[in-house]
Each structure stands twice: as C-alpha cells, then as structure tokens.
Amino acid sequence: MEIQEIENRILSSFEIDASLLSASSDNEERFKSMRDLLIRRVEELAEKDMEKLMWILYRIDVSEKRLHDTMQKTPADKFGSTIADLIIERQIKKIETRKQFGGKENDWSFDE
Numbered sequence: 001m002e003i004q005e006i007e008n009r010i011l012s013s014f015e016i017d018a019s020l021l022s023a024s025s026d027n028e029e030r031f032k033s034m035r036d037l038l039i040r041r042v043e044e045l046a047e048k049d050m051e052k053l054m055w056i057l058y059r060i061d062v063s064e065k066r067l068h069d070t071m072q073k074t075p076a077d078k079f080g081s082t083i084a085d086l087i088i089e090r091q092i093k094k095i096e097t098r099k100q101f102g103g104k105e106n107d108w109s110f111d112e
Contacts, residue, residue, distance in 0.1 A: 006091050006092060011037075
C-alpha cells in the first residue's frame with residue numbers, strides 16, 4: 001500500500017497542510033502522524049462545522065450506514081479516532097479498487 005497516495009487524498013480532502021506531517025522517512029511514523037492530524041481535523045470539524053464534515057464524508061464515500069452505526073456506538077472521547085479510521089479504511093479500499101480495475105486512464109474520481 002502506497003502511504004503517499006493515502007496521505008495525499010486525506011490531506012487534500014480535509015484541507016490539512018502537508019508541512020504538519022512528520023518529516024520521517026519511516027512509513028509507520030508518517031502514517032501515525034497523518035492519522036493524528038486527521039483525528040484533530042475531524043474533531044475540529046465536528047465541533048465547529050458538522051455539516052462540512054458530513055459533506056466531506058459523503059464526498060469521499062464513507063458508508064452512511066457504517067457512519068451512523070459507528071456514531072451510535074462510539075463514546076464521545078473516541079469519536080475523532082473512530083471516524084478517522086473509517087476514512088482511512090475507505091481511502092485504502094478506493095486505492096485497492098483502482099489498482100485492481102485499471103490505472104489513471106480509467107479514473108472516474110470526482111473528489112479531487
């Protein structure tokens with residue numbers, strides 16, 4: 001899995017400045033840094049602009065049913081990390097699907 005592609009999609013979708021990421025070349029550390037930034041951004045949007053958060057989740061195609069189920073079951077202090085994990089999981093699935101069914105010439109993505 002290409003961590004750079006996941007980072008680019010998430011940073012772009014959530015308007016996160018890439019310079020805030022860890023400068024490490026270690027993929028695990030970069031992934032953790034990106035996830036932490038995403039958690040903070042999700043929490044910020046949930047507090048200040050829930051409508052925008054929901055719009056982004058819709059645009060990147062996070063399952064409404066999974067989102068609803070998750071929101072019902074998740075304690076408030078775990079909301080950001082749980083939603084961030086759903087986002088990352090969805091982005092990974094989208095990348096895997098694109099690799100399986102074609103390259104850029106078949107890219108029908110409208111979220112970038």
